[in-house]
Amino acid sequence: MTNDYESIRHADVALVIGSNTTENHPVIGSWLKEQQKNGKTSLIVCDPRRIELDDFADIKVRHRSGSDVALLNGLMNIIISEGLYESEFVEKNVEKFDELKNLVAEYTPGKVSAITGVPEQTLKEAARTYAKGPNSAIFYTMGITQHKYGTNNVKTVANLALLCGMLGRPGTGVNPLRGQNNVQGACDMGCLPALLPGYLNIAKSTEQAVEKVKKLWNAKLPTAPGRSIVKIIEGAASGEIKGLFIMGENPMVSDPDTNHVRHALENTEFLVVQDIFLTETAQLADVVFPATCWAEKDGTFTNTCRAVQRIRKAVNAPGEARPDWEIILDLAKACGAKWNYSSPADVMEEISRFVPQYGGVSYDRLDQGPLMWPCPDKDHPGTPNLYTTGFPRGKATFVPCEWNEPHEWPDAEYPFLATTGRSLYHYHTGTMTRRTPSAEFIKSLYIEVNPEDAAAMGLGEGDDVKVTSRRGSVVGEARITDRVPPKMVFVPFHFGEQPANALTASVWDISTETPAYKINAVKVEKA
């Protein structure tokens, strides 16, 4: 998020797109609802489904799945043609306005209405409300990123905010809501093939990266480009990857095209999995390391608004399970490394020297409360809102994007659209929540079906329903609800025995390689 949570309290307008906030980020959802209820924030909700937040929306934009870029370009078309954008801000701070203007000119309300299924009047209201502000914030989640053209979606969101100058002030911002507790931190820590900790690009700033690694690790940095998850799985399948180490992930359930992942992992010569349970993935391993869970260790997580927060050991680990950091440390030593850390605080000390954004972060300071990066030095208070004084490289740039048809679109054979996602009550692949009371509340896969479709199929609440895509099928209990529009089903992905990802395609966003979970053409029948 460019802005912090407090900023939500200052938003006059909140545009929520592709985020079922109350279900996936419930506390943020509660703030948005509270603001709207108290008449402080106008809510624009853009979602194909009638999500709960839609009940609170001042403007309800039920655009068709996969039409996000068209929708946003359409809003910018209206904003520019009605002269509602911040011309002064754009002139001072953003490059390539003309390119944007030219591109969105094509996205007339009539055309966009046809693509998205949203009435022109609604498009105009949404555009005017957002542009008027005075402070408007955008919130989005996987509904935006998990598409073949997810990056375009994200860039287009940024274009809209830049166009209206909705950055750098409390109540504004472009606010992606992170799905998992420490996605932000894992990225910050350089757990990406192309980037070192602190987003130092190995290919672009090779010299600097090599220098830093030499200085801080006294080691030689490999400069050959690394493989992303998708490529790692491919390499495992083809035999190029011989040794694979998986820490705390369960790709057997979380990754698209389950069957393909199974084949790849089975094919890996030596698979090591470090986890708290013998997950579907761990079962395929050659060695399993028992790790501690979050309540059993010290460390930090970085949340979706860049706040580094301290987690604290509350209870002892079972048996001989050990914290992940200790296991990696001992493994490194066993491989001959001369590492020397005696606690997570020591590691953070090194991180603060490696990652400029974490320069001022230390456990002592975190005991006083969270620190929002960038926090470059020990006297820096942290940065709740980004871009308050402009942009890092002087000027930001518009990156106009065309709308493309999704990779797969319902047709005669697969007439429905299936979208996958989370339930409030479960988390991720369910290894944790399915061992809690939530397991009894929602025992197994359910599938949301619109009443119209249910009636046509003779489907009753709780009946088994089968959803089949070109890749596979799942069976779950029907939940009949108008939260999903006709000809769409929603399939949560927490249930390993009926994995929603049996439906999804190994189709990825071209630049981030985020799987396109949100759109799958399927057929739906009573099981």
Add this chain to the structure above:
Amino acid sequence: MDRDVKVILNGKEVFGYRGQKILELCAENGIEIPTLCYDPHLTLHGGCSLCLVEVKGARNLVRACAMPINNGMEIQTMTDRVYGARQLALQLLLSDHVGDCRPPCQLACPARGDVKGYVNYAAEGEYRASLEALHDNITLPASIGRICPAPCEEKCRRNFVDEEPVSIREIKRFIGDWGIASGDLGNIPEIKENGKKVAIVGGGPAGVSAAYYLRRMGYAVTLFDKEPALGGMMRYGIPDYRLPQPILQKEIDWILAHGIETRLDTALGRDVTLDELRKSYDSVLLAMGCWKSMPMRVPGEDLKGVLGGINFLYEVNNGRKVDLGSKVAVIGGGNTAMDAARCALRYGAGKVYVVYRRTREEMPAEKMEIDEAMEEGVEFIFLAAPVAVEGNGKVERIVCEKMELGEPDASGRRRPVPTGEQFTLEVDTVIAAIGQGADLTPLPGEMHDGRKVSSDKHFATPMEGVFVCGDLNTGPDIAVAAIGEGHWAAESINHFIQEGVPHRPFECDVVRDDLGPEDFLDEEKQPQEHPVHCPGDVRLSRPFEEYNLGLSEEQVLRDGSRCMKCGCADVHECKLRKFGTDYEADPETFPKGEYSRPQRTVEANKYYLRNMDKCISCGVCVRACSQQAIYSAIDFQHRGMKTLIAPALDRGIEDSTCVFCGQCVQLCPTGALTENSVHGISRPSRSRVVKTICSYCGVGCELNIHVDELTGKIWNVTTDYDSATSMNNGRCCVKGRFAWSFVHSEDRLRKPLIKEKGVFREASWDEALGLVAKKFTGFRDSSGPDSLAFFTSARCTNEENYLLQRFAREVMGTNNVDHCAHL
């Protein structure tokens, strides 16, 4: 805001701001006002009337939560009138309240042992925790677990299901024995000395327990006893085959190891006087028990061969010979009589009679004791009373009169009425076990009435600083009662020394005694576990060896899990009960039974329990839901006297818009809303809080993890609305709040695993790490660094992610490192 409003608060001048409520001003000045319906994070409600204070000039008491201050206001927050009004408010609330704070077993236990706690810890295999929970109220558990008549079991609601209770006593014994066998009865804490001294006279269960609890509070304690060993009647009365002395001794030794001084072979009255003790100690506790055998008051009583029951047992327990002859009559029907009769058999008497005035049904002795005495061959003669002992210089026979049962007496038992018909038993020894009394000779006359020591309910005697407890206070009772007496007397002494007046702790208890088998029809039947029976002849062949070997571990686990966890889940957190206790509110002050709200419901979902019987209509939950959760899932339904809090349209909560965020549960001041402990984790009496961050979504809510201090396990998760470090302002969702029990799941990985021929086997860390290091460095060196790859995790910490990518890059030399950022 300007602090320009001057207020006289409890006589002190303080300043507040305009519009500030009295309650807020009090809080700022460190004055605590009890509240139930008020919560600083919600709008005002003003219904409970607990926050009443006195304002000079105002005719009525005013609500501190609602009344703003004004210039010159004079406020008194704790006058008798205020105390009385708050007590009354609490009593009214409690009269309209159905439930039971503590379970019936605990209330039946004279020492108020936390039965539900220690039984469930035992059932969870948490023996150490169970032992600690026992020690909180019950000292000497291995000993008590052998000899206690277990009044708790009589009240156990499992009787309603199986006609048999939970084996509370045997479980207690198992835990006590487990402690002894492990060689460690518990960690002896470092004691913070408070510089005060207490003398305790009498080292029976009462005295020893008082010593233990006083010592834990920091007192320097000296235990005086006339005997060379401690334990009182448990040592010198109860025979070894029921309670082996080494067991008792080990438990006492552990208590003494807390730093308690003993003065053995030192009798009050003979070796030391009460005056001396009063001079040298801040307080004196008398716990000398009842060591005088009651006389039969029949002719011939002083013949040689007539013994007092406890005197005989005293000799037995000292291992001394007593020549009983071949025939013995034991007079009396209590436990002392049973012990005397059975010891007489073991001392070579060929024939032992027990002569009792009434019938078997009225016998005060434990049923088990009577059965075992019969099985061993003791002959019972019921409805008979001694009239005379006869003999030439020594006992030769006893003359008895037959009795019949008449009207019930004060004890409720039917009175024996003489019939005039007599019979004679030829015996060599008569053991009179018809009762014991206190030996009052060491005490000044002003302290007793000749039979009993005078005392009030706070264990105080007429002599300042001198207290009394145990059998000496109550008359002959059971050992666990003496333990309870010792505990509460210790508390009262503490209150006396610290606050100047004796005070026995008060606990407010709402009680349910209207339940019966019909209320437990859905409960699955499960029979009680029993120890292996040892037949009478085997017992007699090893006369003083213990023959009850207790329950096996499997039996304890099974039997413990029969416990239904009666009583209120909220007992340790409930504000209503806390204030009821603070203000000594008696829930029975106002008549119960006519509940104003007819629609009482108990409704459970997977996450929490709604028990509207315990709802006080404070509306905190309704406000929490609409103002913190922003759901409005629940509201007041049926206005007026029938008010009930429920989802709209009388739907069940699972069919409402509730998302189980638990905000209402957390803020509910009573047990009307409590976490549903479906995961079977016990609620602890002692717990600590650790602040951490939720491990689910990216919001990163700060959570308070509540850890049971006894087991070291999580038992609850809440949030802190006032935390200075929290980004979520006290809010959270169902996952953060309720989805934590996986932490203690049985399925957790506990050891490294290595797969061989397709199956996992456990391995040591060294082996597993060595294997991975060998393989990975091997691939690196033979197939090149890029034949390796690493998935880090968005669920692991920054430190862990950092280290793994460093490992990949530095040690393995590859950039093949990624994580599922897109999920």
